[in-house]
Amino acid sequence: MSATDHALAHEITMLYSDHHGWLRGWLRKRLGDAHQAADLAHDTFMQLLTRSQPVAVREPRAFLTTVAQRVLANHYRRQQLERAYLDALAVLPEAVAVSPEDRAIVMETLVEIDRMLGNLAPVVKRAFLMSQLDGMSHGEIASALEISVTSVKRYLVKAGEQCYFGAHGVVL
Incomplete structure (x- = not known):
């Protein structure tokens, strides 16, 4: 020591x-x-x-x-x-019910994703979640957030980098 x-x-x-x-x-x-x-x-x-x-x-x-x-x-x-x-x-x-073990794993994953996205601007985080969780297209996200498709693409890249590098212990 x-x-x-x-x-x-x-x-x-x-x-x-x-x-x-x-x-x-x-x-x-x-x-x-x-x-x-x-x-x-x-x-x-x-x-x-x-x-x-x-x-x-x-x-x-x-x-x-x-x-x-x-x-x-x-x-x-x-x-x-x-x-x-x-x-x-x-x-x-009910047929699609999730086991308690799977719930715990998903919950830990969600918390980790939230932690990794925590430093992003709210609009970047929201665009990423709309894409990943809601399956929305770039155009749909742009329309919903009232931003350009180019901004959506840039935000998704930024959030993706944050998740990738955050998961590997790299500080951006």
């Missing part, structure tokens, strides 16, 4: 021991659910463990609040995706 890794581990250990209870309470007030709050507090500290450099936090609660707000936003976005997916499944005939 390098000196940097040791310093980071020590910093996170101290943050956890000094502020984990407070963070769990802060999240419980926002969520109204002690179990979800505990899960998201855990996720917040897991986010910190992915860091490569210590942060030398001067205001630990403000820092943890910022990280937890991002975790909370991801939680809400995942809930939205899950609701939309379950709504789409609800209209399928």
Whole structure:
């Protein structure tokens, strides 16, 4: 373990021991659910463990609040995706029912795609989803979004690159 890794581990250990209870309470007030709050507090500290450099936090609660707000936003976005997916499944005939295992795999895939497309402009993301999920042609997307076909093509390339390179750990 390098000196940097040791310093980071020590910093996170101290943050956890000094502020984990407070963070769990802060999240419980926002969520109204002690179990979800505990899960998201855990996720917040897991986010910190992915860091490569210590942060030398001067205001630990403000820092943890910022990280937890991002975790909370991801939680809400995942809930939205899950609701939309379950709504789409609800209209399928029973003969096409999806197993719980397949649902979990699809849900994880949707969350990953959402993460990869997260940095794109909303119109780029929307054009990509219209193409991939709705099967719309370039002309149909252009008409629906009131943009040119050339813009649609450019947006689809940009979103495709984001998915390809994002899936391979390349930051664009």
